[in-house]
Amino acid sequence: MSRAPQDRTSRTDAPGVPARRAALRLLDAVLRRGLALEQALAGSTQGLAPNDRGLAHAIAAETLRRLADLDALIDSATQRPLPHDAKARFALRIALAQAVGLGTPGHAAIATVLPLVDGGPRKLVHGVFGTLMRRGVHFPEVPALPDAVAERWHRNWGEAVVEAASRAIAAPPPLDLTLQRPTQIAQAVSLAPGHLRLPSGSSVPELPGYAEGDWWVQDIAASIPARLIGAGAGSALDLCAAPGGKSLQLAAAGWDVASLDISESRLARLRENSDRTGLDLRVIAADILQWQPETPAQAVLLDVPCSATGIFRRHPDVLHRVRPALIREMAELQARLLDRAAEWVQPGGVLVFSTCSLEPEEGEAQLTRFLSEHPDYAIDPARADELPVGIVPRGDGALRLLPGTLAEAGGCDGFFIVRLRRQG
Structure with a gap:
């Protein structure tokens, strides 16, 4: 069985095919190579017009949102399950994501x-797709999460959160x-x-106030720190x-802000x-584990x-590429960064720790460890x-923001956030 390729656009491709080739490359990057969807976007869509680039991204994202549902449909129409990395399965996922999810004519x-x-699998793809279209298939109202994710979140947060997460993945969130x-x-x-x-x-650039720098895009949960x-x-x-949303908030609130990032x-x-907002930031490219401020901050x-x-x-790709080993690796790095940052707060000042993770190892466990090792800090509720x-x-x-938080208003990203005050 042929495997999902790293193939490049053919000069003989008919209109519409290059965007699907790019979507295939994006899915290959996420599902087989473990890359983030946004990280793979530039390389996978190189040479495409902006509209085709956007279409490739939309197809890949819809496929990742509904991957478990797509695979269930495919498996219902084949005598033997296709390997999960077979090119035929990837092609069927892309075709069905369009026809069932995005409203593309079959x-x-x-x-x-x-x-x-290429070759024999083409007949298989055509036959399976035709069978499913004749059945009039549709996606379930509530998407299925990947089994490993559902099991982990059920263990950590319970059935209600798994159900809320399943509903939240059904469509892109508000802006x-x-x-x-x-x-x-x-x-x-x-x-x-x-x-x-x-x-x-x-469309962000077309909204009033964009050019004037009146606002910036930032999920409401990300604005809380x-x-x-x-x-x-x-x-x-x-x-x-x-990318700076929190720095802009601090500058707009009157702080003298130094913004540091390794990238x-x-x-x-x-x-x-x-530049767009006119808010002044002192930007520093450095590794927190190596850098040192001249004086502690408030x-x-x-x-x-x-x-x-x-x-x-x-970013539905995280559901398919994040494994326990990555969670452990991130938690170890976070502990080192948190300990380092704690040295840079003036007595009486505040340290706000946040993470856009739903894993307790990256939130609640970090707080417990930190407080046990830093008696000069306490939670400022x-x-x-x-x-x-x-x-x-x-x-x-x-604060622990879980799937289901603000659900009636359109939801918010998952976060763990805590304000810590250093004792004077």
């Missing part, structure tokens, strides 16, 4: 996918904006001061700062946002690198007046 979905398959200045946008609703929420699919630091006029460090490419986006925000399982609604309505702290004042 004839167009299959015609643009068959050129991706959240953090406001620097009051802005009026049609169809927008506000869930907190300085926030607007728009429907999914809103800087909200917990609040307004100030002293020094603030934003560590692991790119030069990610800092380029931070600088673009700083406020330090550490949004650590993590498995990113909390942003699965926007989050207050209701600092938070969007509907988000409630735990009993100790830390």
